[in-house]
Amino acid sequence: GENVEQHPSTLSVQEGDSAVIKCTYSDSASNYFPWYKQELGKGPQLIIDIRSNVGEKKDQRIAVTLNKTAKHFSLHITETQPEDSAVYFCAATFKAAGNKLTFGGGTRVLVKP
């Protein structure tokens, strides 16, 4: 079935340290993996995405890696800042379910100054 597991559910880091969030998916045909950031009282916002033909993508302090063989992908945030505190969601497409996005359960990240 369609399933995206996300770990950890909460993550507390010291300002300046790195944060890593990992997701695994069940559909080997999945080909699109976005990451969303949700701040308090707001809707999720896309921060980075990766397609299945790419193994890694970077955008300033944020990077995403994809391991298609193991069916997992990760979000890396370097030099964390207080404004990185939010809930982060990974997602994956599931063609067998009519090509829709399935989201992970979310990771609450707290960056301590």
Next chain:
Amino acid sequence: EAGVTQSPTHLIKTRGQQATLRCSPISGHTSVYWYQQALGLGLQFLLWYDEGEERNRGNFPPRFSGRQFPNYSSELNVNALELEDSALYLCASSWGLQITNEQFFGPGTRLTVL
């Protein structure tokens, strides 16, 4: 450019009543998605509309329904409300049918069922 807007911000209903939630997509976007975000949980896909047609539906009972109007705005209806329907309902819009097109989310409607 205006983002995705949703109304109302908050909605309080009692069990058994009906709720109607509204969404206006970003100008030019033809696809509208609805998600349910229960407390402490991730986003659960509800419905996807594009060009007035229902394109996909999540694993929710038929009392969750909706429609998309000619101006691409959308409405989500929840009939026979149950306590567990209490959640944040998020609407997102994107351009075109490709699932890989970025989905832009609104701030959500907080539905409370008493």
